[in-house]
Amino acid sequence: MNKKENIPNSYREAKRIIQEAKDADQLVLFIGAGVSINSGMPSWKDAVQHIGNLLGLDKIENSDYLKIPQYYYNSHGKQAYNTLMREIFKDGIKLPVSDIHRKVLRFNARSIITTNYDDLIERASEEYGEIRQIISQDKDIPYRKYNKELIKMHGDFAHDNFVLKEEDYLNYSENFKLIENYIKSIIGSKVLLFIGYSFNDPDLKQIFNWVKNIVGENMRYSYLLNADRVYDENEKSYYENLGVKIIYASKLNQDSFNVNNISKNLNNVLDYFLLPDRTSNLIDDIYIELKKYSYFSYITIKHLNNVLWKRGFYIADNLILSANNTNDKAQETLNLLCSNLDDIQDPIEKQKVKTILDILHKSMIKGIKSDKRSVKFETFMKKEDIEEDVYTFNWQRLNKLKNKNEILLGKNSGEVLLQQASIAYYLGDLLSSYNYLKQAGLALFEEKSYGLYYISQFNRKWLGKIITEASYMFDIDEFVVESIKNEISNIDFNNISDNINEISNRVSLIRDIDHWSYSYTIFQDLYDLNLKTSEQANTDYMFFQGVPGYEQAQIKAKDLYNFVFKNYLLLDQYRDINDNYKLYIRTVLFSVASDDKKDSFDPVIHTGNIKKEYLDDFDLFLILKYSSSSKSIYELFEEYQCQPFLNLNKKGSTYLESIIPNIVASHYKENIRNDLYWKLIALCGFVELNSEIVNKILDSINNYLIYPDIVTNQNIIRQFLINIKSQKLISNQNIAKIKKIIAKNINLMIENKLATISERVYFLNEYVKSIDETYNNVSIVEEAIKNNMDEVIISLYGLANNSVRNKIKDYFKNKEFNNEYDRFRIKLCLAIFNIINLDEEEKNSLINYLRSKDISAFQVKELPNKVKEITHLLTRLCIVRSKYTSENVRDVIKRYGMPADQWLINYQNFDYNNFELDWLKECEVNILENISSDKDIKNKIKSKLIQAFRENKLSPDLETIYFNYFA
Template sequence: MCLSYLIKEINEYREKKKLVFFIGAGVSKISEYPSWAELVLSMADEIGYDSYIIDKDGKPRLSSEEFLKIPQMYYNKKGKDEYLKKVKSQLDVKREPNDIHKLIMKLNPYHLLTTNYDDLLEQTANIFSVNYSVINDDSKVSDAQTQRYILKVHGDFEKDNFVLKEKDYLDYEENYKLIDNVMKTIIASNMVVFIGYQLNDYNIKLILNWVQNVQKDSFIEPVFIYTDPEPLDEVSIQYYEKRRLRIICANEICQNGSYYDRYKAVLDKIITYKDTPNDITAESAINYIYNKLLPLDEIMYLRAKDFVGLFDGYKVNKTNVISNNGNKECIFEKLFDAYRHKDNLLPETIEKINYIIKRINNSGIIGWSLENETYSDVTHLNINNEWFYGNYVEIKNHLTQYGDSIKDLYNKAYDLCMLGHINESYNLYINLLDKCKKQQKWIYYYLVQANLKFLNMAIEQIKRKSSGFVGVIYFGQELNLFSEELLKNVELVQPFSDLPARIQRYDFLKILSSNNYYSEDIAKLYVENYEIAKDITNNSVQIIGPASYDYSEITMIDAIKFTYDNKLIFSLFSEHKNFIKITMATYLKGKYARMSIDCDETNHIKERKFEIDFYDILLIIENYKLSEFVVLEKDVDLKMFEINESEIRNFEEYIMKMMSYYRENFSGRLNNDETIMYIMIKEKIDVMCYLGNYFIKNKEVIFKLVEFMLFALPLKGFDYNIRLICLDKIVINNNNVLDIEIIKIIEKFLFEKVKFCIEHSNRRLLENWKDTIKNYSEWINYYDNEYKSDILSDFCSVKEYSKENKEFLSNLNLILKDEAIIK
């Protein structure tokens, strides 16, 4: 069997968390632990047994049978007490773990099996802070605190319960039933590597016989590390391979030295294994990259650091460009050479290349820095999520078009949630779990569980806004929006650590079950925020080249695409929003400070302009509350940023679409799902209206937005003073000219409110509205002091009003004709 293949296979099982080491006396001997042979020979001398063979060097050689027979004879002759005293006097001694123990632990075996009696493995596990349950007796099996074991199959001296003499072996399955079952289960389902044994060891023979009798062809063939100085001949290798034992001969790696040197050479070779093609050709590079990416086909988008983490020896810089980290031969260079000339390749190779390029385009990678050039022919798609763009009508229409594939059902469950149909979404996710399990779609299975966790968070968040006193404040009554069954059952069903090992190898997925998804990134951002604030104070803003805030923006975009493209409900929650807000504040402040530097001919600094685009606007709308954006506005003047006409048109279309959706869905009495949806989008509608007054130029859109703000939006979260600020921004954006159409809209608003207040006249109603009426009248007069309202003048003149009503109507005086002024 090829050495490199065996080492590759060991590492594959290591990644799957199915690697087990079975450790014999040879490893403990390096720590100068007394050997079994020394004990047995000492027993033989005491009882006068001398029938063993003497080799050519005059040393006694015990057979496998004698290793068991002599301790039995000693026990029979001396009795139990003398036997225990003899064994413990020689073997129950303290020693320190050696480097071989530590190298084994570096491979992070899931279980450790041993026939040794010492505690060297336990000591080593403590050094590496790995929590194994030590099982040295049947009574310990049911008390195991962890799922990873140090299984001492021959017991130890803790309870004077150990296997050494012949009868112990003969009665083993009876006296150690549970340990025997655990051992067989582990061997049957894991890759076992034997180290520290001789090939003729009695224990090896027993295990191989059991494996052959019980497991037949279904078990994972174990590996034996052979460290004797004499090379193993081909006939012997074939003999053991026929017995289903594969052998790594240490002398293929280390021809000289001690047993320690040979153990170390083999383990070092396994530890330093790199999963890259030995001979890098275009074909091997393409196959290697393709096989790495294919198992992640269910992930729609990979962040740059997750993508590059799949390939040994490569890294990404701060701009998400891959470098080969000094490798002379680069798999990506081979890939791109083939891509440029793919017309000359076989169809199946072209298909693999196209798949790879598609996955690259759906990742955070933006290029490759190779030895001779930088390759950046990557066409990144926009965020692939209709929710992000407010395409709710399209999402709703698409619900009926989904099929019954796992991918379709996963997307449908997400869409249902994002439309407010949380009860239906929950039930679909639950049904998907069983379907994913049956089809072994484990990544979808985990993503579904992650979304169930996020769904639980969404339910708690919406309950806080709709129940109890808060519900009465916002909706006039306490609302019960979710079924009782759903409230009982929502939870994360299975943690990441319980998933199949081949999924657990992708560590980046683990963060989805964490409550600190962005903790590392946010810590860096706080440092960058501090540095930017300090630079602004000291007037030392970076002028030349990319600044740290540029890199933060790249990280943010990568994280956003991972969340949205993979349809993760996580985008709704404060941790995600806080990360976006902190990042945006960081790079907007940095860019604004750079644009604010005085530029003239004497300081040789060129004026610098930065752009803001539709995506920046959408990110603010999606992640900021209005009060939070007002705080940002104090530090950053968005009018300083340039925005091109196409980006403005995109934003104007978005505003028209959102206003239309809001009017059509939230104008009447709302059912439960509509109420949930209203809660989910109300805050971003507020921010959209506020931002609209910064950027929109189309007169029709401006007029419709003003009308929407005054007539469609409820008061909560967007009071009439804020709406006046928005109107100010519109006028400022229009060179301080107040358009007559806007006056007419405000006039209509004032008429409706005044008419309502007079017709339903009571002191509290008049008191509540008088300041708003006065402020809007003054606002019109401030921008156009010649304007007088016909409709309001007529209303005030039509009849004689009570003193209280007259006082209220007098707030309109600045925009009334002379004959209608209330005195």
């Protein structure tokens, strides 16, 4: 742009009037085709010329612009006409939103009226986080409910009511009666600014006539930004007589004006009207907006974009602040921000640049890049002590920090009190946290630190609500609860905002805290990135360009976490926050667990799929901190089939090593569950470990093996043991530790007479035997015999030596049973494990027992379902010991057994058209092994599983069965 002295006074006055109208909510924008040219849309002239060429017309006059489309309609009919217009105006093509669309929104006009058919203004509004109602047909008028609106006065393709040909203009008042009257009601008293119109556009004459007819001789001047013509004094006077002042880009930007670059010309004119006069660069403008955030410890990318994006800047996916190379003003500003502060001579400007840089450093931005310079932020996102302690679960050091801060409390200690509230909150002392917040609020208000004051009150209301609604969990006196209820009922955020200018001026960030709209925005972004990450992990790319979805997702998740934590927002228990983190965890697990796709004939140029190769420290932290339980972590990793284990990067491994001692040393109390510890064990069952991590866990886990936890975490213990074995991390030095852990685990299960533990006990015994061939399970067997745990004893028989086996046989030989059901159940189990042989008399007694019941297992309502249990055991016996199969046995199973057993007893001759996949879930391991060893049967079942997989009907259990036995 030229120097200020070259700008005509009439243009300066036009700018003053337009800015005043903008500030007073008296500005109405009219948007024409020129606004969308840079996005790929045609101008009016180009569109009509294209239609004329198809009609064989060489020369087209301005007066023919409405007739040409009408000629085509008359010649070819409605269908051909509609198809061609949709093609010319690119209906259905997602064109890019341009800087011009974004700048249009910066005028903050309540009403934007457009003669365009595209959706670019709508999408720019979505980017901007602005709710703007779309009115494109008469029936939309009665349902207006939002403060801002986009009126598509010439309709659109979506509603098949677009106005283009002469007949449409002639019938406009009839077809758009309500819209016409509504527009006329708006424009009568407002300042009108036309953007993107050419003098060739027939729309202008229609609108100018409306204005003149409504207001008459008393009308206010309208303003039109012209970007495609050289300044013409006669033309200027002509339109002024019509009540329109023309702002020529060619007059305003004589040095840079290019008649062939309408978009650049329009960009420069918009910059002139949007930027304040007081500066030749954008520093003042940015400084005024960003200094509102100076009280806050962290600013999100979204909130920075709210300021920067409107001024021609953007934060790239690599977190570098940049601007379009064609935006001279923005590039000039970036160069200043990249310069050495000592080189800035003006002390006021130097202070403003320093303030801007300080605020940018409170974000995830990694640096600044202009067309001439670049600078990286060296002190990127340093963690404070409290954050480091929470991040590493170092509750002991956090408690010491709290005690140390007590000494610092005194005058001007508002932020220290706010930090104390945060520490108490993370240590689980919510009542102390609430009391600190009360003190912090008083101190911060007195210190005029109004941003942090607002946060203290927001936290206090939210925390007070938690305490009063769940006081039974915190053992808080009822009098205290009632006092807190009364106190938080008096906290009125609207009143705070209305009465403190410093807070009301921070509209965006404060509003996001109050209504928590930022969380909802992030969730939608993370959802979209989840889909993007999934697509990238499943696509085999020949060449990939851009930032992977999983990287963008991590930036979003970190931005949210930093915003909450660094600004002392105590929202850890807020479900909407947790849902964001959980969605990110799912995204990253899917990516890391995905298989590589690099099947290319040319691996040199081939990219393959785009996936994350490892979990890092941030991923591990979120999994441990925001997963609801150890069980949820186990189920999540199982869902994503994280087998054999997921890799960690160096930071991830170091982080995992560092947090184990902190977790062990912190919350543990005898006979009290430690959820965090078991979440750690669940995680370590699925990720890459090292000997240091394994030794730390083996040294501590026995202290956590208490009765309730072995029930909840049995699968987790099992998976951890499998993982360290598969990674070959069992050394001679820690075999003894593992044996003690397993012995304690088994003894606790037996002592507490836990049901259905035989399979668990068998796995643990088999595991010990696999790492120590000298292992003898006699002590476990004796403990089981002492507690009459028959199924456990039977399961241990195969792992016992001859001496112990004889002990087991003697036990059952001398055992007396309370009833027939118990006798048959145990003897069938003994026969399955080949401990005894069922004689013919015993077998017949069993068959007679079932016939005497004379009811199918499916019809039995009582528990336990004795018919189901006996027929299933009998089926298992026949499969693993075929000598027991007879016609009588087949008959009772077909007559009385469950459908799965009716299939199993005849699985080799079964009609697999009637096969149900869920029956596989009824099968024990040895049954599945037997069935899958039959090649023909295996293929029949395999095809059913594959079909279900393709139809997305395969449950996680069946997926596991498929991959273990039928893949």
